[in-house]
Amino acid sequence: ETGVTQTPRHLVMGMTNKKSLKCEQHLGHNAMYWYKQSAKKPLELMFVYSLEERVENNSVPSRFSPECPNSSHLFLHLHTLQPEDSALYLCASSQGGSGGVETQYFGPGTRLLVL
Amino acid sequence: GQNIDQPTEMTATEGAIVQINCTYQTSGFNGLFWYQQHAGEAPTFLSYNVLDGLEEKGRFSSFLSRSKGYSYLLLKELQMKDSASYLCAVKDSNYQLIWGAGTKLIIKP
Numbered sequence: 681e682t683g684v685t686q687t688p689r690h691l692v693m694g695m696t697n698k699k700s701l702k703c704e705q706h707l708g709h710n711a712m713y714w715y716k717q718s719a720k721k722p723l724e725l726m727f728v729y730s731l732e733e734r735v736e737n738n739s740v741p742s743r744f745s746p747e748c749p750n751s752s753h754l755f756l757h758l759h760t761l762q763p764e765d766s767a768l769y770l771c772a773s774s775q776g777g778s779g780g781v782e783t784q785y786f787g788p789g790t791r792l793l794v795l
Numbered sequence: 796g797q798n799i800d801q802p803t804e805m806t807a808t809e810g811a812i813v814q815i816n817c818t819y820q821t822s823g824f825n826g827l828f829w830y831q832q833h834a835g836e837a838p839t840f841l842s843y844n845v846l847d848g849l850e851e852k853g854r855f856s857s858f859l860s861r862s863k864g865y866s867y868l869l870l871k872e873l874q875m876k877d878s879a880s881y882l883c884a885v886k887d888s889n890y891q892l893i894w895g896a897g898t899k900l901i902i903k904p
Contacts, residue, residue: 684837722799722894723882736891770837783828784892786837 683707684787686771692793693761701756701790703771710775712754713784714746717768729754761794768792797821799895801883806901807873815868815881815898823888829857829868830882832897838882841868870900878902 683706693699705712714726728736729748743765745757754771768789774782798820807813819827826845830838844850844859844866856869870877883895 720803720896722896723884723892725892783840783843785840786830788835788837791835 684771684773684785686769686787686790688790689788690791690793692795693758694795695761695763697761698757698759700758701769701771701792703754703756703787705752705754705771705773705785705787707773707775707785709773709785710751711773711782712748712751713772713774714754714756715770715772717770717789723770727756758792761792763794766792766794797887797893799883799885799893801881801895801898803896804899804901806903807870809873809875809902809904811873812869812871813873813900815870815883815900817866817868817883817895819864819866819883819885819893819895821864821885821887821893824861825886825888825890827857827859827866828882828884828886828892829866830884831879832882833879841881873902875902875904 685704687702711730713728716724716726726740727746732748743760747755768791770789771787772784774784801817828843829841831841832838842857844857847859849858854871859866880897880899882897884892886892
């Protein structure tokens with residue numbers, strides 16, 4: 681067990697739906713990340729939170745909205761998604777801030793299908 | 796631009812040895828990571844190299860040559876459970892992780 685959990689594990693939604701992905705880490709880490717993983721493509725970093733403050737937003741469309749209420753929880757709110765947003769969404773955490781060489785530990789991901 | 800290259804897919808036989816290569820071109824270097832990812836599961840950390848040379852950890856070893864921008868992951872005594880994707884990632888000068896697309900390793904009996 682990596683100590684990072686994600687719910688739901690699978691999600692099917694229409695383009696007009698609103699849903700949220702949840703991530704929780706039990707490792708006492710200070711940084712949390714959202715990644716998008718599409719087939720045969722490198723992991724795409726979407727958002728980084730360090731000490732509960734967002735430190736990076738890699739030009740992600742506004743239909744994705746992150747929320748980090750505390751250092752153990754991270755949410756990704758989804759609204760009016762497109763079919764090309766279908767992918768595996770991975771959450772990760774690391775000790776210390778995001779500006780170091782600390783290892784990232786991943787959750788199992790949410791498999792999202794947008795119809 | 797920044798780039799990580801690794802083979803898309805490799806096949807090996809149970810009990811054999813396989814080497815998965817990774818070449819990188821990044822703005823600066825602050826370490827290279829290898830992760831294993833079974834289908835439908837979380838990527839799990841395997842190794843971290845920041846200095847040149849070979850790091851051995853049981854059946855898995857990872858090698859780094861910073862001058863060549865090159866690393867490999869060596870898996871010995873392959874087992875069926877080693878069938879997975881292996882992800883190479885480099886931390887650049889801004890400590891941002893740059894990821895390769897992963898190598899899918901298929902183990903045959």
